[in-house]
Amino acid sequence: MEQLCATCNTIPFLSLTMPTASDILAKRALVRKGTASSDFLPFPKSVVDPRDIDLGCLSDIQKRSAHCPLCALIHSTVCHRGARYYDNRPIPANDSNVIFKATVDLRFFAYITETATDSAVTNAPGRLFIPRRLDISVTLREGVFFDSVWMEPRTLAHYGRIAQACHVRDFYEEDEEEIGKEGVGSPSQRWERQPNMLFGGRKRPEVIDPVLLRRWMAICENEHEDICHESEDTYVDGESPSYVREGMRLIDVERKCIVSAAGDKLLGAKYASLSYTWGIAKQVKLTWDNQHEMETPGAFSKIRLPQTIQDAIDLVELLGLKWIWVDALCIMQGESESDLEDKKVQLANMGNIYSGAFLTIVAASGDNADTGLSGIRPGSRLFQQRIVKIIPEDADSKHAGLSLLSTCASRPVSLMGNGFRDEDADLSAWNTRAWTFQERYLSRRCIVITPEQTYWSCDGGLFCEESFFEHPNLYEKGVFDTPLKVELWGGSVGPLHLKSLDGPVSRINMTKSIFWSTYKAAVLDYSKRQMSFRGDVHDAISAVIDAFGQLSGDQFRWGHPDSRFGNSLAWSSPGSESKLHRRTAKTTLPMTVLNRRVQLPSWSWMGWVGAVSVPVGDQQLEMETTTIMCYEHHTSPLTFMPIHGTTRFDHRSSDWTKTTFQASPTWQKDLTMVTSREIKTQLPQISESELQDIPDGHVIFFWTSSAHFTIERPLDWELEPEKRGSEYLQLPTVKDYTGRPVGNINRLGTDHWVDIEQSTGMHEFVAISRRQVPQLPDEPAIVTALQITWVKGFAERVNVAEIEEKAWIAAGPVWKLIALA
Numbered sequence: 001m002e003q004l005c006a007t008c009n010t011i012p013f014l015s016l017t018m019p020t021a022s023d024i025l026a027k028r029a030l031v032r033k034g035t036a037s038s039d040f041l042p043f044p045k046s047v048v049d050p051r052d053i054d055l056g057c058l059s060d061i062q063k064r065s066a067h068c069p070l071c072a073l074i075h076s077t078v079c080h081r082g083a084r085y086y087d088n089r090p091i092p093a094n095d096s097n098v099i100f101k102a103t104v105d106l107r108f109f110a111y112i113t114e115t116a117t118d119s120a121v122t123n124a125p126g127r128l129f130i131p132r133r134l135d136i137s138v139t140l141r142e143g144v145f146f147d148s149v150w151m152e153p154r155t156l157a158h159y160g161r162i163a164q165a166c167h168v169r170d171f172y173e174e175d176e177e178e179i180g181k182e183g184v185g186s187p188s189q190r191w192e193r194q195p196n197m198l199f200g201g202r203k204r205p206e207v208i209d210p211v212l213l214r215r216w217m218a219i220c221e222n223e224h225e226d227i228c229h230e231s232e233d234t235y236v237d238g239e240s241p242s243y244v245r246e247g248m249r250l251i252d253v254e255r256k257c258i259v260s261a262a263g264d265k266l267l268g269a270k271y272a273s274l275s276y277t278w279g280i281a282k283q284v285k286l287t288w289d290n291q292h293e294m295e296t297p298g299a300f301s302k303i304r305l306p307q308t309i310q311d312a313i314d315l316v317e318l319l320g321l322k323w324i325w326v327d328a329l330c331i332m333q334g335e336s337e338s339d340l341e342d343k344k345v346q347l348a349n350m351g352n353i354y355s356g357a358f359l360t361i362v363a364a365s366g367d368n369a370d371t372g373l374s375g376i377r378p379g380s381r382l383f384q385q386r387i388v389k390i391i392p393e394d395a396d397s398k399h400a401g402l403s404l405l406s407t408c409a410s411r412p413v414s415l416m417g418n419g420f421r422d423e424d425a426d427l428s429a430w431n432t433r434a435w436t437f438q439e440r441y442l443s444r445r446c447i448v449i450t451p452e453q454t455y456w457s458c459d460g461g462l463f464c465e466e467s468f469f470e471h472p473n474l475y476e477k478g479v480f481d482t483p484l485k486v487e488l489w490g491g492s493v494g495p496l497h498l499k500s501l502d503g504p505v506s507r508i509n510m511t512k513s514i515f516w517s518t519y520k521a522a523v524l525d526y527s528k529r530q531m532s533f534r535g536d537v538h539d540a541i542s543a544v545i546d547a548f549g550q551l552s553g554d555q556f557r558w559g560h561p562d563s564r565f566g567n568s569l570a571w572s573s574p575g576s577e578s579k580l581h582r583r584t585a586k587t588t589l590p591m592t593v594l595n596r597r598v599q600l601p602s603w604s605w606m607g608w609v610g611a612v613s614v615p616v617g618d619q620q621l622e623m624e625t626t627t628i629m630c631y632e633h634h635t636s637p638l639t640f641m642p643i644h645g646t647t648r649f650d651h652r653s654s655d656w657t658k659t660t661f662q663a664s665p666t667w668q669k670d671l672t673m674v675t676s677r678e679i680k681t682q683l684p685q686i687s688e689s690e691l692q693d694i695p696d697g698h699v700i701f702f703w704t705s706s707a708h709f710t711i712e713r714p715l716d717w718e719l720e721p722e723k724r725g726s727e728y729l730q731l732p733t734v735k736d737y738t739g740r741p742v743g744n745i746n747r748l749g750t751d752h753w754v755d756i757e758q759s760t761g762m763h764e765f766v767a768i769s770r771r772q773v774p775q776l777p778d779e780p781a782i783v784t785a786l787q788i789t790w791v792k793g794f795a796e797r798v799n800v801a802e803i804e805e806k807a808w809i810a811a812g813p814v815w816k817l818i819a820l821a
Contacts, residue, residue, distance in 0.1 A: 002389050005068035008102075011053050013390050013402060015104045016132050016165040018199045020400075055100040055136075058083060058093040073386045073406050074102070074136060077162045080383055081410060084157065091157065097141045098156065105135040105161050133161035134404065161407050164201035164467060168393040168401030197468075201405035203385050204453050204465035208375040210318040213447065216456040216463050217319065217359070219470060220445060224460030226504050228444060244269045245352055247345070249286075249330040250323040253313050256300040258286065258329060271323035273357035274312045275439035275446075277430050278328070278532070279368020281306055287334035288342070294329065307372035308363050315361060315376060315447075324361075325353055327435075328369075344589050351442055351543030355502060360443035362436075362495065365451040367429035373449045383408055383452045385466075408452035408466050424450035425495045434531040434540040441501045441522070441544050448496060457496050459505040502547040510551055512649030516564075516617050519548055523559065524574070527605060527612040534585035535597070537606050552647040557632070557697050558604035562645030564616040566626030569768050570784045571605045571614045572746040572800050580610035581749035592695035593635065601698050602797040603786075603820045610749065624771040624784065627665065628702040631674040635692050640674045640701060665770050665781070665805065667705045669815040674701040682817040685793030699794065699821045706818075707785075707811035708762035709803065710735045711745055734801050737762070742807035745787065746800050764788055765801060766818055767808070781805040786820075794821040 055061055055071075058078065065072040078100075083091045092098055136159040220228050244250065248261045250271055259266065284305055286294055293299060305313070309326055316324045332342040346353075354360060365374045374380045386406045393401035410424050425448050430436050440446065445458040456463040463469045499505050501518075526541050538558070545556045555562040560569070573580040583606070586597040600607035605614060615624070630643040679686060679701070691699075714730035734743035765785035772781040785808075787799040795818050 002069050003067070004070050004388075004390075005064045007053070007055055007064065008068055008070040011070075011102055011134075012051075012104070013165075013404075016134060016163075016404070017402065018132075018165060018197045020197060051103075052137075053102040055102055057096055057099055058091060061100060062093070069386070069388045070390075070404065073163060073388055073404070074100075076386065077406055078136065078159060081159055091138055099139055099141050101137050101139060103135050103137065105133040132165075133407070134163040135160055136162050161409065163388075163404040163406050165197065166200035166202065166403050166405055167197045168389060168391075168403050197400065199468060201407070201467055202465075203387075203405065204408055206375075206381055207378055208315070208449075208454055208465075210315075212465065213319060213454070213456070215470065217445075219463075220456075220458050220460060224458065227460040228458050229504070244271060244323075245349070245356060247349070248325070248353065250325055251300070251313060251329060252297075253317045253322060253324060255297045256313075257297050258291075258294040258299070259323070260295070266323070269323060270321055270358040271325055272312075272316045272319075272321050273325040273354055273360045273439070273443070274309065274327075274363065275354075275360050275430070275436050275443070276308050276312075276363035276369060277367055277433055277436070279366075279370075279429075281368035281370035283328050283333075283369055284309075285333035286329050287332055288336050288338040289334065291332070306369035308366070308369045311373035311376040312361050312363070315373065321358065325357065340589065344591075347539050347589070348542075350438065351502075351546055354439050354442040354543070355444060355500065355547075357443065359445040359447055360439065362425070362430065362440065362446050362448040364425040364428040364430045364448055364495070374451050375449060375454055381452055383410065405466075410451045424452065425455070431495055432528075432530050434526065434529040434536060437522075437526050437529055438541055438544045440495050440498060442547065444500050444503055446495075455496055457498075459499050459503050462496060501544060502550060506551065512647075513618055515548075515552055515647075515649055519561070520614055520617060522548075523571075523605065523612055523614050527610065533588050534583055534609065535588040537583065538587060538591070538600065539589065552649060554647045555645050557643070558601060559606045560604060560614075561616060561647075562643055563647050564621070565630055565643050565645075566628050566768055567620060567624060568614050568616050569603055569630075569786065570624075570800055571612050573748070574611055574613050579749045580608055580612070580746070583607050583609050592698070594693075594695050598695055598698065601700075601821055603700060607797075623773050624769045625664070626769045627668050628704050628768050629672045631701040632697045633691055633694070633699060633701065634696050635694075638676065638688060638691060640676070640679075643700070665783075667767075667809055667813055669703070669705075671815065672703050674703070674817070678817055679819075683793060683819055686819060690793075694821075699819050701817065701819050703815060703817050705767040705808070705813040706764060706816050707767075707803075707808055707813040708737075708764055709742065709801075709807075709811065710737075710739075710761070711763055711787075714747075734803055736807050736811060740807075743782075743801055743803035745802075748799060763798075764790075765803065766795075766816075767813070770805065771802075783808045788818070788820070791821075794819050796821055 055074070058075075061071050061075050061078075065075045083093075137155050138157040138159075139155045244261045244266045246261060248266075249258050250261065250266065250269075251257070252259045261269075284303055300313070306328075309328070312326070313324060316322075331346040332339040361373070363371070363373055365371060372380060385408065388404045389401065390404055391402040425431060428450065445456070448455040448457055453465045455465075461469070501522075522544060526544075531537065531540060541559070545559060548554070548561075549556055552561075552563075557565075582602065583600060586599050588597070590596045592598055602608075605612040631640045632643055633640050676688070679691075712733045712735060714732055731744040731747055733741045734745050736742050765787050767783050767785045769784045770781055771784060773779055781804075783803045783805050785801050785803055786797050787801060788795040789798050790796075797820065
């Protein structure tokens with residue numbers, strides 16, 4: 001046993017141990033009965049909930065590193081990931097109020113079930129144990145002035161899962177110098193070795209070993225049954241459904257050129273796809289002019305491809321696949337009419353391209369196409385893992401010993417509010433781009449390549465190079481044939497544990513509640529992302545929106561569901577965001593029935609830049625009643641059609657409907673129908689010829705209650721985030737004509753506010769819903785209203801507010817027809 005310092009010796013190391021094969025077999029009967037519970041852990045109950053261990057400040061850890069190998073491991077890991085907290089400030093090394101704590105991470109859990117399908121199904125029995133890792137957090141010991149700013153006791157940064165346990169015998173002494181030095185393609189047998197401790201650590205190689213990756217592929221193909229594969233009723237003549245579809249182009253990795261899937265050529269072939277960040281690196285692109293050259297065998301031997309694309313081609317060849325799809329080389333990228341038409345067709349097929357790929361290679365390292373894939377070439381990975389022997393192996397007692405092995409993550413995790421993100425993939429440039437969102441969301445299987453290691457993520461499991469997450473061979477034929485499944489702690493849309501949106505698991509698990517929470521999370525995640533061309537906002541998520549439509553049977557227009565259209569108009573920016581502003585860019589490609597580039601409507605969240613939350617969950621519908629009936633216009637011929645829809649989840653009883661109509665407010669009138677006649681009399685500025693020149697569904701028409709109020713910005717408007725004294729921004733105030741506060745309005749970007757304030761005095765609001773909690777009848781009712789402005793006869797959304805109903809009635813509202821563009 002290596003000599004640890006007195007501080008490290010207080011860490012409850014037994015809490016980090018994992019179960020052995022015998023532990024699992026001993027609980028076999030409970031698994032089959034479905035009575036296993038989460039309190040089954042492979043260590044004594046006295047360490048089930050280990051305490052935090054105070055390690056002191058960073059300089060204390062550094063001093064002890066000279067004689068304590070675990071302190072040395074912790075210090076090197078912190079320095080490798082970056083000793084910085086949430087806004088990139090350096091963590092002071094000698095401040096006694098800024099302390100490091102060691103704790104045991106609980107964000108993994110492992111399943112053991114009778115079938116792989118059971119392990120993927122929500123609420124399936126068999127959650128048995130919690131694999132654990134050593135975590136380090138950085139906290140303020142007490143409230144202090146920190147960099148001249150008063151800060152309450154809080155966590156500043158988080159270094160998740162810095163070390164993992166393994167039995168000493170799981171590593172052989174002769175391996176320690178040679179392990180990780182095999183080149184790509186080396187015949188490695190060590191991946192087949194079954195460790196004594198399941199889900200424990202192992203050293204990852206300096207370069208990717210395709211033998212391990214092919215093993216992951218085989219596990220998915222052979223053991224994941226219907227989790228990662230379509231059911232047999234979708235097979236054709238006993239064969240798996242086609243992967244390659246008519247009209248696609250692919251890169252032939254052997255012939256090194258572009259090939260087209262025309263006619264029967266290549267149809268049904270397995271291919272990989274690449275999801276990566278273009279960045280500002282110079283790209284080789286397919287165009288109408290160079291198409292013949294790119295389709296000539298050996299074309300890519302004569303030109304230099306961006307390193308990420310070249311590495312992906314090399315990796316696909318090592319994995320035994322023959323084709324890969326890369327957007328820059330498989331979609332025409334020129335500016336000619338032929339290029340643009342091809343791009344329009346191919347972008348409409350993006351969902352099929354990524355969901356049809358056998359696997360997607362995710363380049364989650366670097367910020368441009370020339371970064372390359374880490375681990376493909378020697379020298380592209382820098383971190384050297386450390387191993388510390390905690391408990392020696394004892395041959396007499398057959399104790400396997402215990403070692404701690406450092407993990408390979410390269411970044412700290414910053415805590416913001418109550419949420420945090422982990423894993424290098426979460427914090428990568430790739431995960432900030434709009435186009436990569438649907439590429440990951442629709443992929444069935446992913447090889448995720450981060451700066452220091454590679455992951456496999458599919459609907460049936462999560463594997464990585466640094467840990468034994470593969471299904472162990474525990475079978476006793478005819479006695480114990482239960483597969484093992486391990487996955488990251490759920491509830492996040494992080495790229496590693498995200499399930500494919502339209503895959504078999506999603507279809508099995510999908511309920512009304514899950515569907516709408518998934519939709520809300522998807523919109524929030526996507527709306528935070530960046531795009532080089534802001535007009536791409538519709539195209540970059542259209543395949544995901546289509547998948548939501550197929551799952552639910554609902555129709556979506558500009559990202560809004562027909563079945564909850566009125567409620568969805570009340571979208572807003574989350575409480576901690578303040579950058580929302582109008583998107584002025586037109587769509588990148590021609591679209592709509594008019595086949596031209598258009599500006600997205602102001603009523604849609606797609607028409608704005610910034611993070612967005614859409615209130616369509618069941619909880620909102622229970623409290624909030626839509627007070628408008630929206631209509632859209634069609635140009636050929638000119639007609640007005642109501643917007644309404646249902647999903648396969650929405651089967652409301654007559655009691656629900658009765659309650660809804662009984663709750664109608666007194667200010668709501670009976671006049672709700674929209675026809676050409678109402679348009680002519682109520683909105684005379686809008687001519688029929690003008691409507692004929694507006695895309696179908698671009699303007700929505702509805703009757704509603706209109707009232708006027710003033711707006712006042714909050715006092716913290718000009719303050720920097722760290723000086724506001726709260727993690728959440730103060731909301732601007734809505735005031736009535738007497739100056740009394742009567743509600744709040746959403747916070748917007750500074751530039752957008754400047755535009756708004758050029759119009760002083762009273763602002764117009766139009767009601768879209770009314771909220772009152774049935775269980776709290778004495779609480780005042782609230783009107784949700786859109787702030788609007790009028791431009792050439794059409795209303796445009798400016799903001800959204802919540803206003804007391806009593807104040808709304810006192811403002812003398814009028815019932816009027818709105819044409820919201």
